[in-house]
Amino acid sequence: MASIITVSGLTKSYASGHVALKHVDLEIEEGEIFALLGPNGAGKTTMISIICGNVNPSGGMVTVAGHDIVQDYRGSRSAIGLVPQELFTDAFERVIDTVTFSRGLFGKPRNDAFIEKVLRDLSLWDKRHSKILELSGGMKRRVMIAKALSHEPRVLFLDEPTAGVDVELRRDMWQLVRELRETGVTIILTTHYIEEAEEMADRVGVINKGELILVEEKTALMKKLGKKTLTIVLADPLDTVPVELAGWDVTLKADGQEIEYIFDTQAERTGVSSLLRTLGDLGIAYKDLNTQQSSLEDIFVSLVHQEKAA
Numbered sequence: 001m002a003s004i005i006t007v008s009g010l011t012k013s014y015a016s017g018h019v020a021l022k023h024v025d026l027e028i029e030e031g032e033i034f035a036l037l038g039p040n041g042a043g044k045t046t047m048i049s050i051i052c053g054n055v056n057p058s059g060g061m062v063t064v065a066g067h068d069i070v071q072d073y074r075g076s077r078s079a080i081g082l083v084p085q086e087l088f089t090d091a092f093e094r095v096i097d098t099v100t101f102s103r104g105l106f107g108k109p110r111n112d113a114f115i116e117k118v119l120r121d122l123s124l125w126d127k128r129h130s131k132i133l134e135l136s137g138g139m140k141r142r143v144m145i146a147k148a149l150s151h152e153p154r155v156l157f158l159d160e161p162t163a164g165v166d167v168e169l170r171r172d173m174w175q176l177v178r179e180l181r182e183t184g185v186t187i188i189l190t191t192h193y194i195e196e197a198e199e200m201a202d203r204v205g206v207i208n209k210g211e212l213i214l215v216e217e218k219t220a221l222m223k224k225l226g227k228k229t230l231t232i233v234l235a236d237p238l239d240t241v242p243v244e245l246a247g248w249d250v251t252l253k254a255d256g257q258e259i260e261y262i263f264d265t266q267a268e269r270t271g272v273s274s275l276l277r278t279l280g281d282l283g284i285a286y287k288d289l290n291t292q293q294s295s296l297e298d299i300f301v302s303l304v305h306q307e308k309a310a
């Protein structure tokens with residue numbers, strides 16, 4: 001598939017001296033959903049802002065739909081729709097006016113049929129005459145997306161589309177993004193949430209401290225990330241791990257009061273039920289069980305280690 005965005009050797013040092021991006025190379029393919037995953041301050045917004053022409057790069061090159069973002073800013077910017085992190089819009093404007101106006105900002109001729117399609121696709125058509133301040137939070141987000149799509153961009157950036165949004169609204173947003181992709185728009189979103197990348201993305205890039213440490217197909221990445229820890233709280237403490245448990249990756253914790261087992265959630269057999277059965281056979285009683293997903297932080301640490309080792 002052809003690339004629609006090419007980022008090469010991109011660096012950014014802010015005036016404060018802070019280096020927010022370190023020599024980032026990335027190709028985004030036309031028609032894909034790409035998730036940029038990273039903790040706070042990793043450099044996600046900086047990267048998007050540079051590609052969209054809102055922040056100047058310190059070095060490197062970016063092209064969008066064949067247009068250099070510096071030499072041909074207008075060409076590249078007109079290929080992009082941006083939904084920023086902060087929701088801001090003209091509270092007293094009516095939905096249809098604000099979306100029509102956004103299209104005009106890009107010098108595109110008026111096209112009522114297209115604006116109607118965008119509003120219908122986003123389930124905003126019935127609300128087209130409402131003032132923005134009268135809408136729910138979820139609808140305001142949709143208006144931001146409609147504005148970003150109003151000039152028919154080929155690429156849509158969503159900067160943390162579901163930050164601070166409840167679970168139901170998050171699912172709606174995921175569905176919406178998938179539907180938008182069906183219309184042929186390439187989508188790049190930033191997120192802190194692994195599950196968001198898991199739900200939506202075709203490929204995932206992990207950024208940490210300004211470095212793009214990994215870019216992978218989502219399915220391959222989820223295999224790496226799919227580790228869980230099972231904690232078995234014992235009725236009576238153990239001194240050592242019984243030899244019969246040698247086949248499982250277990251360790252004793254909390255002065256022998258807990259057994260911790262790390263397993264791969266994607267494996268055909270996780271080993272959880274056979275482990276519990278074996279404990280039963282050995283007469284080892286337990287009073288509680290809980291499982292925990294590896295935290296994003298753990299995953300980053302382990303990815304960074306893996307990168308260094310490689």
Ligand SMILES: Nc1ncnc2c1ncn2[C@@H]1O[C@H](COP(=O)(O)OP(=O)(O)OP(=O)(O)O)[C@@H](O)[C@H]1O
Nearest residue numbers: 014016018020038039040041042043044045046047
């Ligand atoms: N205008 C600026 N001047 C100086 N430093 C900045 C500026 N903007 C961002 N930074 C710093 O650059 C780093 C990357 O910030 P950025 O907003 O790109 O991260 P992010 O990955 O989007 O984080 P978040 O998930 O919190 O939005 C941070 O350490 C931030 O403090």
